[in-house]
Structure formats: C-alpha cells, structure tokens
Amino acid sequence: MPLRIKPCGLASEPGGMTQRSCVYFGARYVLGPIREAVHLVHGPVGCGYYGAMVRGEAKDLFGTALTAGEIIFGGLDKLRKALREAFALRPSARGAFLYATCTTGLIGEDLAGLAREIERESRRRIVVVDCPGFSGKSQAGGHAVAYRSLLNLVRPFSKAEHPTVNLIGEYNVAGEAREIKRLLEKLGVKVHTVLTGDTRFSEIERLSRAHLNLLFCGSTAREFASALKERFGLPYLKVSFYGLSAVGASLRKVGEALGLSSAKVEGLIREEETRTFREIRSWLKLFEGKRVLVVLGAGRLGPLGRMLRELGFEVIGAASVFGSSEDHREAAPFSGFLTDDPGDDEFERALSMLKPDLVITNAREQWRAVKLGFPTLSFPQERRRGPYTGYQGFVNFVYSLVRVLRAPVWRLKAL
Amino acid sequence: MINHVSEIPIEGITYKQLRIEKKPLTPEYVPPPPELVPAAKRAVCIDPSRTCMPFGAMWATLGVHRAIPFVQGAQGCTTYVRYTFSRVFREPASIATASFHEDAAVFGGRKNLIRGVRNLVCRYKPELIAIVTTCSSEVIGDDIQSFLAEALDLMEEEFGPEVLDLTKFVVVNTPSFAGSHVEGYNRAAREFLKALSRKSGQPSEDLYFIPGFLMPGDLRELKHLFELMGVSSHILFDISDTLDCPLVGMPNRIPYYPPGGTRVEEFVRAGDAKAIFALSPDAGGAGAKWLSRRHKVPAFVLPMPIGVGNTDELLKTVSEVSGRPIPEAIRWERGILLDAMADTLHYTMMKQVAICGDPDFAAAATRFVCELGMIPTYILVGTKSSSAAEEIWKVCEEYNYKPVIMNGSDQFEWEYALKNDKPDVILGHSRCVNISKEIKVPLVRFGFPVYDRIGYQREPIVGYRGGERFLARIVNAILDHHYPDDRTHQ
Numbered sequence: 001m002p003l004r005i006k007p008c009g010l011a012s013e014p015g016g017m018t019q020r021s022c023v024y025f026g027a028r029y030v031l032g033p034i035r036e037a038v039h040l041v042h043g044p045v046g047c048g049y050y051g052a053m054v055r056g057e058a059k060d061l062f063g064t065a066l067t068a069g070e071i072i073f074g075g076l077d078k079l080r081k082a083l084r085e086a087f088a089l090r091p092s093a094r095g096a097f098l099y100a101t102c103t104t105g106l107i108g109e110d111l112a113g114l115a116r117e118i119e120r121e122s123r124r125r126i127v128v129v130d131c132p133g134f135s136g137k138s139q140a141g142g143h144a145v146a147y148r149s150l151l152n153l154v155r156p157f158s159k160a161e162h163p164t165v166n167l168i169g170e171y172n173v174a175g176e177a178r179e180i181k182r183l184l185e186k187l188g189v190k191v192h193t194v195l196t197g198d199t200r201f202s203e204i205e206r207l208s209r210a211h212l213n214l215l216f217c218g219s220t221a222r223e224f225a226s227a228l229k230e231r232f233g234l235p236y237l238k239v240s241f242y243g244l245s246a247v248g249a250s251l252r253k254v255g256e257a258l259g260l261s262s263a264k265v266e267g268l269i270r271e272e273e274t275r276t277f278r279e280i281r282s283w284l285k286l287f288e289g290k291r292v293l294v295v296l297g298a299g300r301l302g303p304l305g306r307m308l309r310e311l312g313f314e315v316i317g318a319a320s321v322f323g324s325s326e327d328h329r330e331a332a333p334f335s336g337f338l339t340d341d342p343g344d345d346e347f348e349r350a351l352s353m354l355k356p357d358l359v360i361t362n363a364r365e366q367w368r369a370v371k372l373g374f375p376t377l378s379f380p381q382e383r384r385r386g387p388y389t390g391y392q393g394f395v396n397f398v399y400s401l402v403r404v405l406r407a408p409v410w411r412l413k414a415l
Numbered sequence: 416m417i418n419h420v421s422e423i424p425i426e427g428i429t430y431k432q433l434r435i436e437k438k439p440l441t442p443e444y445v446p447p448p449p450e451l452v453p454a455a456k457r458a459v460c461i462d463p464s465r466t467c468m469p470f471g472a473m474w475a476t477l478g479v480h481r482a483i484p485f486v487q488g489a490q491g492c493t494t495y496v497r498y499t500f501s502r503v504f505r506e507p508a509s510i511a512t513a514s515f516h517e518d519a520a521v522f523g524g525r526k527n528l529i530r531g532v533r534n535l536v537c538r539y540k541p542e543l544i545a546i547v548t549t550c551s552s553e554v555i556g557d558d559i560q561s562f563l564a565e566a567l568d569l570m571e572e573e574f575g576p577e578v579l580d581l582t583k584f585v586v587v588n589t590p591s592f593a594g595s596h597v598e599g600y601n602r603a604a605r606e607f608l609k610a611l612s613r614k615s616g617q618p619s620e621d622l623y624f625i626p627g628f629l630m631p632g633d634l635r636e637l638k639h640l641f642e643l644m645g646v647s648s649h650i651l652f653d654i655s656d657t658l659d660c661p662l663v664g665m666p667n668r669i670p671y672y673p674p675g676g677t678r679v680e681e682f683v684r685a686g687d688a689k690a691i692f693a694l695s696p697d698a699g700g701a702g703a704k705w706l707s708r709r710h711k712v713p714a715f716v717l718p719m720p721i722g723v724g725n726t727d728e729l730l731k732t733v734s735e736v737s738g739r740p741i742p743e744a745i746r747w748e749r750g751i752l753l754d755a756m757a758d759t760l761h762y763t764m765m766k767q768v769a770i771c772g773d774p775d776f777a778a779a780a781t782r783f784v785c786e787l788g789m790i791p792t793y794i795l796v797g798t799k800s801s802s803a804a805e806e807i808w809k810v811c812e813e814y815n816y817k818p819v820i821m822n823g824s825d826q827f828e829w830e831y832a833l834k835n836d837k838p839d840v841i842l843g844h845s846r847c848v849n850i851s852k853e854i855k856v857p858l859v860r861f862g863f864p865v866y867d868r869i870g871y872q873r874e875p876i877v878g879y880r881g882g883e884r885f886l887a888r889i890v891n892a893i894l895d896h897h898y899p900d901d902r903t904h905q
Contacts, residue, residue: 011514011516012490012514013514013530013531013534014512014513014514014526014527014528014530014531014534015485015511015512015513015530015531015532015533015534015535015538016511016514016534016538017509017510017511017512017535017538017539018490018493018512018514019494019497020490020494020514021490021491021494021495022489022490022491022492022494023489023491024491025491025494025495040459043550044467044550044590044591044592045460045463045465045466045467045591045592045595046466046467046468046469046470046492046495046550046591047467047591048460048463049463049465049466049467050466050467050491050495050496050498050499052462053498058846058849061461061462062459062460062461063459063460063461063463064458064459064460065460065463066592067592067593068590068592068593070592071550071554071592078458079458081458081459082457082458082459082460083459085451085457085458085459086459088447088448088451089447089448089451089459089461101550102488102489102515102520102549102550102551102554103550103551103554103592105520106520106551106554106555107554132489132520133488133489133490133491133492133515133551134489134515134516134517134519134520134551135516135517135520136516137516138490139491343538344507344509344670345538345539345669345670348669348670348671349669351665352665352669363498363501364494364497364498364501365507367501367505367506367507368507368671370662371506371507371660371662371663371671372663372664372665372666372671373662373663373664373665409662
C-alpha cells in the first residue's frame with residue numbers, strides 16, 4: 001500500500017490518532033514561561049494539572065478546579081475570588097493571564113468583563129487568553145491566540161541607546177536563547193527580551209525600545225512581528241540559528257540591518273566556524289548517506305532539514321504535525337516526501353516501508369520508533385543535551401546524533 | 416506549629432529530643448497570608464495532586480489486549496494524556512481522539528463519534544474501543560449510547576453484519592469536574608464489567624483482581640505470589656505487558672499492538688468467577704461491588720498490598736477463598752522482609768515522614784511506614800476519599816500517632832506545613848521534587864506519577880519482595896541524607 005500523502009492545513013479526522021493538541025496547549029506553550037505574572041486557568045482540575053508542564057518544565061500555575069455545581073450555575077464568582085487570592089499570594093506580580101478552557105467556552109463565561117472589573121480593583125493588567133481547546137485545528141491556533149493577547153500589552157517607548165533586538169518566537173528550549181545571545185553580544189548587540197523563552201511581564205510592555213525584531217518561528221509569531229512593525233515602526237527580520245550556513249547568513253543579515261561593521265561580523269563567523277569544524281570533522285563520515293525520517297511540529301522542519309543536509313544525511317521523508325503551507329514550502333527542497341498530521345498507523349507504515357537509519361521526532365512519538373527498533377532522536381531536545389542553535393548548538397547536535405547512531409543497542413536486537 | 420506527634424510510649428524520651436536539629440529555611444521564602452493556606456477556604460487551586468477523570472479510564476483501557484480508548488473531546492484531552500503516559504512509562508500509548516472543533520461545540524459530537532468509530536474500526540481493527548467522554552462532551556450533553564448505536568447501524572449497512580462482531584464497545588462517562596483520575600478508573604472498572612461480563616451458570620475456580628494504579632512491576636509481583644499459591648488468577652486492566660514490553664523490532668502486523676493485556680473473554684467470564692478482589696478501594700472498588708451485586712460474585716475490597724500487614728491480609732483472604740494454604744516460599748519471602756526491617760530499624764525508627772499520593776497509595780504507605788516505626792506527620796490524599804481517611808485514622812490509632820490528614824487538598828497546603836515543620840523523609844510522586852529540594856529533605860518516589868526516575872515502573876513495591884525494595888529505597892534515602900559522612904556504611 002502506498003503512503004497516503006496529506007495536504008497541510010486541514011482539520012484532523014476523528015479517530016485518525018492524531019498527534020495534534022488543543023488551542024489551550026498552544027497558548028500555554030507560548031505564555032507559560034512569562035514571569036512576574038499570575039497564570040490562572042479557569043477550568044476543571046485536569047487542565048490545570050497538565051498545563052503546569054510547559055516545554056518539559058514545571059511552571060507556576062493557578063487553577064479554579066471547577067466542580068459540577070459551578071458548571072451548572074456559572075463559575076465567575078469562584079474565578080473572581082481566585083484571582084484576588086492569586087494576587088494576594090503573588091504580591092509581586094504585575095499582571096495576570098487568564099486562560100479560558102473548553103468548559104469555560106461552552107458555558108459562556110464573560111471573562112473579559114471580569115478582567116476589567118479586577119483590573120480597576122487591583123490596578124494590574126489582566127490579559128484574557130481566549131483559548132477553549134476546541135476553538136482551532138491544532139495548537140497552532142493557540143500560538144496565534146497567545147501572541148494576539150500579548151499585542152495590547154506593548155506600549156510606545158523611546159529607543160534604547162545601544163543596538164538592541166528582541167528575539168520573537170524563540171522558545172528557549174534547553175537554553176537555546178543563551179547561545180544566540182552569546183553570538184549577538186559578541187557583535188555588540190543587546191538582547192532586550194526573548195519572547196517567550198525568557199521574559200518578564202514588564203519587558204513585554206517595553207518591547208518597542210528595541211531597534212529590530214528577530215523572528216525565529218515564523219509560523220507562530222509572524223503576525224505578531226508584523227503588527228509591531230505596523231504600530232511602532234519596529235522592523236523584523238526572519239532568521240534561523242539552526243545549522244552553520246543559516247547562522248552565518250542570519251548574522252550577516254542582522255549586521256546589515258543594524259549597520260555593524262562587516263569585518264567584525266565576518267571575523268566572528270570565521271572564528272566560530274573554524275572552531276566548530278575542528279570539533280566535528282572526525283564524525284562527518286559517520287553521517288554520509290544515512291537516511292533520515294523526520295516527524296516534527298512545524299516550524300523546525302525546514303531548518304532541521306537544512307542542518308541534516310549539511311551533515312551529509314539524506315532526508316527520505318518528513319511529516320509535520322500541524323504545519324502551515326509556509327513551513328512545507330521551506331521543508332520541501334530537503335525531503336523525499338512531505339505530509340501533514342500522520343496518524344500512529346501511518347507513522348508505523350512509513351517506518352516499515354522506508355526503514356530509515358535514523359528517526360527524528362517529538363518526545364511523545366519517539367517511543368514508538370524506539371519500540372520498533374529504530375535509532376531515534378527526540379527534538380525539541382532535553383535540557384541536558386544542551387541547545388542545538390548557533391555554533392555550539394551545531395556541535396551539540398552532532399554529538400547527540402553520534403550518541404544515537406553509535407549506540408550498540410540497535411545492533412543487538414536480533415537473537 | 417501544631418505539635419501533632421504524640422509522646423512516644425518510651426519512658427522519659429520524646430522524639431523531639433532524639434532528632435537532628437532543624438535548619439532554618441532559605442531567607443528568600445516569604446510565607447503566604449495564613450488565611451489563604453487551607454485549600455478548603457481558597458477558591459484557587461495550586462499544584463493539585465490529582466488529574467482528570469479521562470486519564471483513569473484511559474489507563475484502564477490500555478490494560479486490555481488490543482483495546483483503544485476513544486476520547487470524545489478536544490485533541491488536547493488526548494495529547495496531554497499521551498504525553499503523561501510517555502513520560503511515566505517511556506512507551507507509546509495509542510489513544511484516539513474525536514477531534515472536537517468549533518462545529519462540535521455548536522452541533523454536538525455526534526458526527527465526530529460516528530466518523531471516529533468508523534475510522535478506528537477500519538484502520539486499527541481493535542478488539543475493544545472504550546469511548547471516554549470529557550468535560551466538553553458532558554457539558555454539551557452528548558448522548559453517547561444513541562450515537563454509538565447509530566454508528567454501528569451505519570457500519571453494518573456499509574460493511575455487512577460481520578463488522579459488529581469485530582469490536583466490542585464500552586462507554587465510560589468521565590467529566591473531569593466530577594472527580595479525578597481515581598474516580599475515572601473506578602468508573603471504567605464498573606462500566607467494563609457492566610458492558611462485558613456475563614454469567615454462564617458454570618462457576619469456575621478463577622479469582623479476579625482489579626489492581627488500580629499499580630505499575631507493571633507490581634502486577635508481575637502479584638502474579639508471582641498467586642503462582643506460588645497455585646490459584647488461577649486473572650488481573651483485569653493488566654498493564655504489565657502493554658505498557659512495559661520489550662523492544663520488538665518491526666512487528667509482522669501493522670498497526671502495532673503490544674502483546675499482553677487482559678483479554679476480552681476474561682471480562683466476559685468474570686460473571687462466573689469464584690471471587691473478585693479490588694486491591695485499591697477507591698480505584699476499582701466500584702467494579703468489584705457491581706459484580707457482586709449483579710452476578711453474586713463475592714467481592715473483597717482490600718487495601719493496597721504494600722507492607723507486611725496489608726500483604727498478609729490479601730494472602731490470607733486469597734487463601735481462605737481458594738482453600739489453598741500459603742506456601743513455605745511465601746513465608747520465606749515474608750521472613751526476609753521482616754529480617755530487612757529488623758536490620759534497618761535504627762535508621763527508620765522514629766523518623767518523621769510526610770506522605771503525598773492518591774488515596775489508596777497514601778493509606779497503604781501510611782501503614783507500611785508505621786510498621787517501620789516511622790512517624791507519619793502530614794499526609795496529603797490527592798483525591799478526596801473518606802475510605803482512605805478512615806483507613807489512615809485506623810492505622811494511626813493502632814500505632815498511637817496523630818498525623819495531619821489533608822484529604823483532597825492541594826500540594827500548596829501540604830508544602831506550607833512541611834516548610835514549617837520539616838520531616839526527615841518525604842514519600843511522594845515526582846511532583847514533590849520541588850518541595851524536597853527547597854527544604855532539603857530526601858524524597859522517596861512512589862505512586863503516580865513517577866517520571867523522573869528510570870525503572871520505577873519495573874520495581875515492585877507490593878508484596879513482601881516489593882516491600883523489601885520499598886524499604887531499601889527509604890533507608891537508602893535516609894542513609895544518603897542523614898548520615899552522609901558515616902564511614903561504617905562504606
């Protein structure tokens with residue numbers, strides 16, 4: 001049976017065993033790490049329990065843990081009380097994020113009205129994140145909701161003295177922002193905030209202090225960046241720090257946009273590339289001609305494909321979990337076939353037909369590939385494997401691949 | 416703070432005099448306003464120690480051979496749970512979703528269920544589909560039974576009557592706002608038996624067990640005990656070979672189903688069983704009680720077999736019901752556990768211990784730590800449960816302790832108490848790591864969920880051998896932490 005190739009951007013079929021998640025998941029993914037703010041989920045206990053884990057890390061999360069009575073008669077009184085208590089327990093918070101869930105959406109709670117009321121009373125900003133789980137095709141809808149809710153927080157500010165940038169759509173998985181900051185600081189560029197990998201509530205208000213926005217994940221944050229451009233004249237630049245050629249090109253673009261001396265930029269690139277090549281040279285022949293299957297979220301598909309290409313891999317197939325057409329256009333040149341929203345059976349069928357030498361997939365699905373005996377690398381990575389961005393990240397990525405590919409366990413499987 | 420530790424009945428010496436001196440907390444710690452500490456007086460819930468009902472129903476379903484849970488709700492209700500299973504077991508968990516979008520919210524989930532069931536049956540050919548409802552489908556008021564009947568009618572029209580024999584269906588109503596994962600498992604146990612079990616009139620000698628949230632290693636330990644006893648036992652919702660199975664390589668048939676799990680026929684024959692045992696009163700008790708009401712199968716709702724007393728109770732009951740004596744090999748195992756307890760009593764005696772867990776785990780662990788001579792101080796029962804609270808009171812009265820029981824509270828209140836009165840050891844799940852680091856008290860992981868340690872799911876804590884390992888884990892934590900420089904152990 002041939003592999004079924006699905007177009008992107010369609011809603012998933014019921015019973016198709018999708019890996020996609022809900023809008024609330026997406027909103028939590030983006031907004032979860034914002035500090036100096038109270039995060040409050042208005043919904044049953046489960047949503048609060050699961051939402052506390054964002055990118056593999058436990059975050060501070062309040063919940064209203066609705067019970068049957070509140071579902072029937074309305075939970076706004078409980079929510080009002082809960083918000084006041086949350087502010088009393090976190091007196092240093094400058095504002096609050098108020099998440100709606102499926103239940104809230106269905107019983108039709110007026111969160112915006114309540115938010116205005118508490119705003120007046122507590123003199124703190126309350127951001128309503130309207131993210132009932134069913135209100136979109138996948139978590140991508142939640143990313144969009146989250147960024148839209150952040151937009152009204154940003155206020156006009158005078159520009160900073162030093163060349164300053166914001167990193168937009170950079171989620172700081174395993175400290176990726178640290179490596180990006182290191183490179184930019186070597187060029188004398190300051191990073192104002194990492195949205196939303198490492199940011200505070202008050203920093204979002206002052207986003208317009210920067211001279212330039214660097215846009216990392218285009219599919220989640222492009223709308224936000226272009227809105228900032230429209231409102232505050234803050235230009236944005238799409239960059240990627242995955243893979244050597246992409247980092248070099250991105251650094252050059254940043255240097256040009258901020259008017260840095262090109263000798264400085266070229267010097268940095270040459271110096272770092274030499275060091276990187278020295279570290280990874282001996283491993284490159286291990287990767288030559290190895291066949292990879294990639295099943296990932298969305299935005300990382302293109303950059304990862306490029307990075308694998310640079311190392312000598314052949315990407316025999318790629319599947320996005322919730323990719324947009326832009327993600328697919330970016331990934332198309334690198335992969336044998338490209339599909340969207342594979343079910344569990346389709347993933348297994350692809351494995352059995354293609355027999356890849358390496359599988360790169362997300363944290364949930366990696367175990368399926370492992371169980372069927374394929375060397376598997378999960379991506380986004382765990383913290384201990386270090387960041388995969390920038391030059392140091394490239395070295396980390398190579399070492400992760402070497403560890404996976406050389407593990408004797410894959411050769412031991414037959415008795 | 417409350418001096419909850421009663422005077423130990425040893426002349427002249429109180430526990431406080433024996434203790435290592437408490438260190439003050441880190442200076443950054445700002446105590447919350449005291450009126451907001453008790454969870455009962457708060458509207459806001461912080462760090463709940465329980466999760467949603469569908470999770471429990473999915474756990475139960477994944478313990479059935481070639482069964483797929485079908486979640487009638489939004490995609491997140493599935494993905495979050497899959498993520499939790501992956502983290503805890505490091506195994507794939509196939510869970511299907513009805514993919515609720517805006518149209519389902521407006522028009523109801525009828526179309527989603529009909530199409531979803533058809534897709535699942537055609538593509539995965541499961542032996543059983545458990546339809547698990549969620550908050551959203553319950554709020555909309557989906558009539559699952561009639562939707563399912565319609566779906567079956569349509570499939571019969573399309574594929575012929577033989578399609579109806581292919582797959583069995585069970586419907587479990589699990590709105591998260593009415594309980595927690597414990598209640599979800601409980602309901603699943605009842606609904607599975609309700610939908611599948613039959614009484615053929617030919618009584619068998621088989622004993623049935625509903626384990627609750629026991630891990631694969633625990634289930635294997637139970638099977639080992641029953642094998643030694645020589646009783647024919649069936650464990651319902653047996654996740655031991657579905658959520659912990661070997662690296663298989665490419666299977667012959669795709670989609671891949673793990674081998675093992677309870678067969679559908681075992682559920683069907685449950686009506687003829689000699690007896691049914693619920694090993695967790697709160698997770699599975701309802702199933703056992705239903706079977707005894709409906710099919711007159713004697714039901715025994717016992718505490719989880721952790722520690723000496725609880726395991727004794729289980730084995731004695733099994734022995735009485737089956738008429739088989741407890742063999743020498745099991746007495747030997749029991750002796751080894753007692754020996755280990757005697758060997759290590761100097762480390763465990765009079766150590767204060769705080770416990771956090773699901774009701775059955777918390778109650779059973781309380782008895783075990785009391786048997787070890789430890790003093791339970793603050794016990795957080797994640798899901799509100801009167802039976803667990805009663806059991807804990809019973810144990811503590813026996814041993815003359817007066818712990819603070821936080822029944823159905825959240826971790827915030829428990830942590831506040833621990834910060835004011837540090838215990839020597841914490842027994843709890845992986846979500847207690849932060850408090851353990853903050854107050855610098857070792858954490859012994861047990862219960863659900865444990866995702867930050869390798870091999871927890873394979874190492875039993877039930878039975879005598881499991882008790883010995885659990886004891887070793889507790890003592891090693893104490894050794895590492897309270898006697899780090901003691902060279903006599905090295």
